[in-house]
Amino acid sequence: MNGRTCTFVEGIAMSASQRLTLQQLRRFSPIDFLSSHYLQQLVDSLQYIEHKAGSLILRRGEHALALYFLLEGEVWLGAENRNRHLQAGSPEACRALNENQPQDQDIGARSDVRLFAVERSLLERLLNWSEAASYEVGSLQVDEVAEASDDWLSKLLRSPLFGRLPPAHLHLLLGRFEFIEVAAGASVVRYGEPGEHFYVLKQGRAQVSLPGSDAQEPRQELHSGDFFGEEALVSGAVRGASVTMLTDGVLARLSRELFVELVRPTLIPQISARQLQQLSGHGKKNCLLLDVRLPMEYRLGHPPGSLNLPIGQLRQQAAGLAQDSLYAVLAEGGVRSELAVHLLNQLGFEAYLLSEPSGQPPIAA
Template identity: 55%
Template sequence: MSSSTLSIEQLSSFSPMDFLTPQYRQQLHASLKYVQRPAGTLLLQKGERSLAQYYLLSGKVAVDAGHAKQTFEGGSPQAHMPLNGSQPNPATVKALTDISLFAVEHQLLERLLGWSQEAAYQVNSLGGGMLVEEDDGEDWLARLLGTPLFGRLAPSHLHALLARFEYVEAKAGDNVVSYGEPGEHFYVIKRGRARINLPTAYREQPTQTLECGDFFGEEALVSGSVRSASVTMLEDGELARLHRDDFVELVRPTLIPRISDKELEKIGQQAGRKYLLLDVRLAVEYRLGHLPESFNLPVANLRTHADSLDRATCYVVTPEGGIRSELAVHLLNQLGFDAYLLGEASSAAA
């Protein structure tokens, strides 16, 4: 495979590029940097940080992770995985022959992965599984606070949330949020109905209508990405909105609660309570290395496999998936499960 002729189709055979939507894969393809190095070059040093993620196209390299050593060549199954898929670099990599590689910025890839995931889930997650019948439009707040996500809010945060909501009138036909724009506000429908308008690539998905008490706009604020769908008012109504800074301060910790290793040990010691470590990366990434006792369920399959998950179990998502891990925690909590991101302790955990 020549580094100068890597096509978009060939790029999709590398992990996790197959996870990207066609639009974002094309954007990534345009940003690729190609590198050639002679035999004997030290490419990566274990423990150091790199701005880019590297993939072997041709030649042979030696990979030394400390506990394990291996060699592989361009075109092999191993070469379709990144040489340094996590930070800091998990292994020392040295060129055994003249080699060619391609590189992509870590942060760019993480953003595109997050945006791709949002686009795939937006039709479901915007509604939050909270669609309701039109019976009493005045109880929008009670319905909002009765959801698994907002039911976690501490009383002090709840009072601050109510004080910081802005209320805006919206007319039928108004675009409340538009596809591709930055996320500035989180919205709750206080009165009226709205429709989710998906980008062209997802038009085959059924249209969803948002009603009193439904919320939207949180996905872009969780990941810091742009809007992955538009929302249009179907009739005159009123919206409660929260600015991004207030959302990050008051709500985001609830959407992605964290749990520490010590808090996890306490759960394991409690009679009648159980937890499951969940790795939401692709299966091929999981096979190349994962936390002991973790179970692999790619984030793209979470919603379709939700019925098979035990609601009495606490799901702890491992952090290796980056933005995908955060979105998985958000999605699980949105579906009514008890889920946390493994990492720094959170007052909301346990």
């Protein structure tokens, strides 16, 4: 190792028989956040490495393009002659040895060790897609208070998704829907496929299914006026669920291009740092900064006072959020931040994407 930026540390490659299974890989964080579909993509890309006792694995100050996880053996951290060691299989060893960038300490092999490496950019991309796809089902919401006599269009227009559309956009949108007849048993969207359309069920009934779900578990059923598919169009992720027709029916659909042009801007309303400070400074609103990245990312740097609530937990913990507060979601989460804004607004909160830096320097936790 010479201190330059590198892709993988030097070492001895492991044999194919020693490769990790999906179940073994789930012991490591944040890899355990990945759905099975994306976990399989990751396991095929891993690099396996061995180091002899006494060798240096990572040098302080380096910028590594990969994250390194300890599989077997023991390493020292900070200095070889100090009493800080890390044993494979321990709780701390479930995280990467080099989460911080640049590397904040030397790490060496105290015994013969085995590691696996995963490219940071690949893991971040798969985490984004996995979390985005997990919300595909969340968009399939049934308006329980709608009366049976309401038609599909009136139900759709009362939804949070279309309630934000300007009248001009709304009229244009309704004129661009394409209507298609579908037969019972037809597969409308399939798990794992790219999203090409936004759908509204005009007539008939459909069923949502998740991969790996128990056949005995109740399935979510869709009725006239329910919509689905917008999350994949917002995020660029693949479909997170399958939707199959239970009866003959009619679907109204909108292409990805039209959806992005006419609907997407209203899904992700933005607020500037100046607007946020004005609202907060005059006491007009209780404004909170929300960071929806993983705790590992949050610890590496975040604005003071921001609340960390990973998007994977957002739906479950939304009940604990104050309804009268304004939530400014930090843009550092990329697609996850946009999805969080959309989800919060769907759940009845007032949420915006912070379009500019908050004016406060990030801090390391």
